[in-house]
Amino acid sequence: MTTVPGQVPVVPQGHRHPLDPEPVRSTKARAVFALGLIGALTGFFVGGVVPATIALTLARQARREAYVSGGFLTGAGWLRRGEQLAWTGLLLAAVAIVVALVIGLVRLAGAPFGHDFAPNVD
Incomplete structure (x- = not known):
């Protein structure tokens, strides 16, 4: 339903129960993003394996908690980006290990x- 041309349509909001909590961003989502970023930045130096692994473990827990909360925990975008950065850190660490092995073998x-x-030794 619109009242004036060009105006945004008005969508009626559903009523919330008064005892429902306010939606908040998951603190684990921020931690996953921070650890994923650290993992991606230090991944090529193989030091990023530990924070990236912790980030992936926390991401799994945060997704489970967000599902159980019924939509009152937000931060799925932070989780997704943190997971991508963590996988990037693990990939960089794997590339660094393979490069080091190839250089060592060569x-x-x-x-x-x-x-x-010496030539005079029999």
Whole structure:
């Protein structure tokens, strides 16, 4: 129902029970985002594995709590971005480990194997 052309339609709001709590952002959602960001920033240095793993564990708990709360815990966007950053940190750590292994194997392959004796030794 609109009253004036160009005006936003008025949508009647449902009545809430007076004892219903106010919707609040989950504190775990903020923690997941912060830990995911730390994990992504330090992921290539392999130090981001720990905060990224904690972020993914907290995200699972926060999603469960948000489901049980029936919509009174918000912060799904923060959770989603935090999880993406945590997975990015884990991916960067895995890339760093693979690169280090490849460099180590190439150097090992180029090194002489066994003892390098002088030419006059039989």
